[in-house]
Amino acid sequence: MRHIDLLNIKLNQIRIFLTVVEFGGFTAAAEKLNMTQPMISKTIAHLEQELGLYLILRGSRKFQVTPAGMNLYEEWKHLIQSFEDSVLNAHSIQEGKTETLKIGTGELDPKDSPVIKKIRIMKSLLPGTDVFGECMELSSLVSYLAQDKLDLIVISKHMLPLMEGLEIDWKTIIPSRLCIYVHQSNPLYDRQYLDFSDLRMERFIVFSPEKDNSYIELLTALSKEAGFTPLISCYVQHEKSFTLNLELENGIVLADSYTDLESSTVKKFPLDIRNDIIAVWKKDRFRDSIEVFLNLFQTE
Secondary structure (H helix, E strand, O other): OOOOOHHHOOHHHHHHHHHHHHHOOHHHHHHHHOOOHHHHHHHHHHHHHHHOOOOEOOOOOOOOEOHHHHHHHHHHOOHHHHHHHHHHHHHHHHOOOOEEEEEEEEOOOOOOOHHHHHHHHHHHHOOOEEEEEEEEOHHHHHHHHHOOOOOEEEEEHHHHHHHOOOOEEEEEEEOOEEEEEEEOOOHHHHOOOOOHHHHOOOEEEEEOHHHHHHHHHHHHHHHHHHOOOOEEEEEEOOOHHHHHHHHOOOOEEEEEOOOOOOOOOEEEEEEEEEOOEEEEEEHHHOOHHHHHHHHHHHOO
């Protein structure tokens, strides 16, 4: 093995490599990091040169990570977060803070939502606690909670099956109902209300199963109860893609009222089906600051 000067390896190179592996390709990583695909590819090539290792297989129709690359991914995947945490903790110590709480919400969580408002109030009630927020796609929230990168996540109740095997507790914080979102180009738009049985011939825009299989299971169960099998228009990877595909007139969307995809061109039809917004945390990481957050919702 040739001599490797590890001091030449930059944290940003590692971050880009981890993102490429996590999101399954250069293009997806470029979108996530707001970089160009050629820049991502160039960075990985430079990292491979510095390490003297092949990390990503080239010329394959399917994205593949080499065994050496996967080993580094498993060893490094907590490195960036640990580095960021250490810097944040150092700042907290310098500023006299005694605790850090990280709360994760979905990408479509409204900017002026009850959750954001409660987080602001909590910061004022706990001056000794640094409270940080993270907005990301829902499946990533579950992953980050499992890896202790987040202390508390706010999700829809239907996602609880994704956390099977984790020692968690949860509590309803915002009552919410399932809704059907319909673009104005759809004849259903002019209806006063909708029942699920009215959707028999409609095409659904849905989460990709690998992103949120519990969503597919929920839609399938509701459709079966109404006596039909749902027609799938397209699978999407991110919450924001629901809005995009509604505007592209690719079908209808099943989502909760809290997410609220309604706009000047999209109408919301509430259903008589609960899908509450819940706060979830790992049992071994529960602490007073989480209890303060939960109690803020009980006062309403």
